[in-house]
Amino acid sequence: MELRHLRYFCVVAEELNLTCAAERLHMSQPPLSRQIKQLEREVGADLFERGPRGLHLTATGQFFQQHALQILEKVDATLDATRRMARSKRVMFGIGFVPSVFYGQLPLLVRGLRQKDNVELTLAELTTVQQIQALKAGRIDIGFGRLRIDDPDVEQEALFDEPIMAALPVGHPLEGTTPTLEELAAYPLILFPAKPRPSLADTILGLFRRHGLKVNVMQEANELQTALGLVASDIGITLVPEQVKRVQRDGIVYVYLADKNITSPVICSRRKGEAPSPIMQEANAILEVLVENRRSGRYP
């Protein structure tokens, strides 16, 4: 399969008419018909139902269409970004973060760094794995994540460990309790983020696995708030780092776990062996203050 197959397929899926699609693609209808047939052979499924007045997408075809579009979008985005990167000769300080660390002190770090003159901050939502890759590639300069990753080119520093809490729908049998993992495992679980992996989701799964517990992952969500929305919808429960409870929402209660050792670290990643730039030194100083505040209980 080649990208042209996906390009042809997507146009055909939009037009639902090979003749019109061929016109849009500046080619004639017979080769387009063959290319779609070839794609269907390679996929091993019918993507279209043929009719005398055009085609309809099968359910499989609809599914394939979404993903094909995403692939083509990502290809275009990658080309654009690669070209921009090739041209760029700017110096800036990039911060990567997983969303679940953005409810605590990280905004304060950003606020502090923004007061420095001549610093151009960029903020990027990235998984911890993506942060490692982005650090190595030079796209960010510091990252805040949740996973420990051993990489020869990156040093990680655990800032602090944060208790994991359970987010439950209001009225849940475990509301008001301090449940064990075993008690939690009896209920459907909502995992976040769904993609990309590995992520905090895998940390949570690993937690249950290490306790010899099976969980029923009812659904996955990309956004933390969508996961909370699903909890509010009584689809299941989810586990979140403590700082997430600062954002209260209707329909949800948070409970501490019985086991106080169940925590998630906030981990700071930097490139290894790099003398800290002045802005990195400033960031380190602000971080020290923030961590000390947390230790001393000035901030939860």
Next chain:
Amino acid sequence: MELRHLRYFCVVAEELNLTCAAERLHMSQPPLSRQIKQLEREVGADLFERGPRGLHLTATGQFFQQHALQILEKVDATLDATRRMARSKRVMFGIGFVPSVFYGQLPLLVRGLRQKDNVELTLAELTTVQQIQALKAGRIDIGFGRLRIDDPDVEQEALFDEPIMAALPVGHPLEGTTPTLEELAAYPLILFPAKPRPSLADTILGLFRRHGLKVNVMQEANELQTALGLVASDIGITLVPEQVKRVQRDGIVYVYLADKNITSPVICSRRKGEAPSPIMQEANAILEVLVENRRSGRYP
């Protein structure tokens, strides 16, 4: 560019030796060299630095490598999933939503529908535009968004209009006021969602534009909560639908706007001309109750 270019590139990037890479790819070295050159011409950047003993990835090449790998992974995953789906014969009820409608009553709708036996709900975060496309393609059955879109195949029903509020960093000069758009336009603005467009972001931009006001878009964020995190970081302010204020977070205050007519509709989209299925009838009934509750003030 075709997938084979990405495939060839990734193997070369791993081997850093064209001769060895060609062997792995079961082809000879000269055509591989040409294909990589062709890719570099199309990208418009050098991905490798050549040496007498092999090649090295440039910084741009490293960046490209990550994304190329992701694209190839997604292609493989899509093929696998498509094949699996072709074998599966399931019926389900799909709900699409923009995140900013998931803080109000939508969780109650989901909770209500889930009580029905034999209904398999799928929930998908989609922009309103994506919802239209998904409805037409049959991927979802009902959608909740913010934009009015005229499409012959989709009927839209405005459930209610929701006031727009401003989210300000604590200590902001406008805190405690009921500002006008003009007053707000003087401050940097954070827009969400960044992509894909059009979205609520465009509604907000259109609002300022119609009042003849220019805004300084300081940054864009995909997640609403990331946008709020940026507000908490004092990077700027943002505008949100009223129901978002139910999720309180540190460092942010919400203020009503002077102009009460500045609202954002919650819009329900369905396929046009389709007799409602039993599950759709049930969804409509639950929606009616929810909207009536809102009108009568039982829920904000």
Next chain:
DNA sequence: GCTCAGCCATACCCTGGAGGTATCATGGAG
């Protein structure tokens, strides 16, 4: 310092496959 080997790039060539035209079959609209 010289030689050789490893490696990438270029020149030239061949052929398989992408895209073309011609045409057939089918079924729905009028």
Next chain:
DNA sequence: CTCCATGATACCTCCAGGGTATGGCTGAGC
């Protein structure tokens, strides 16, 4: 019932992907 729109198949052309041959460059080894 007829005609037209549409997709599929047969046959054809030609170009681009992949082949071999070879040259140029540079570093390792003696």
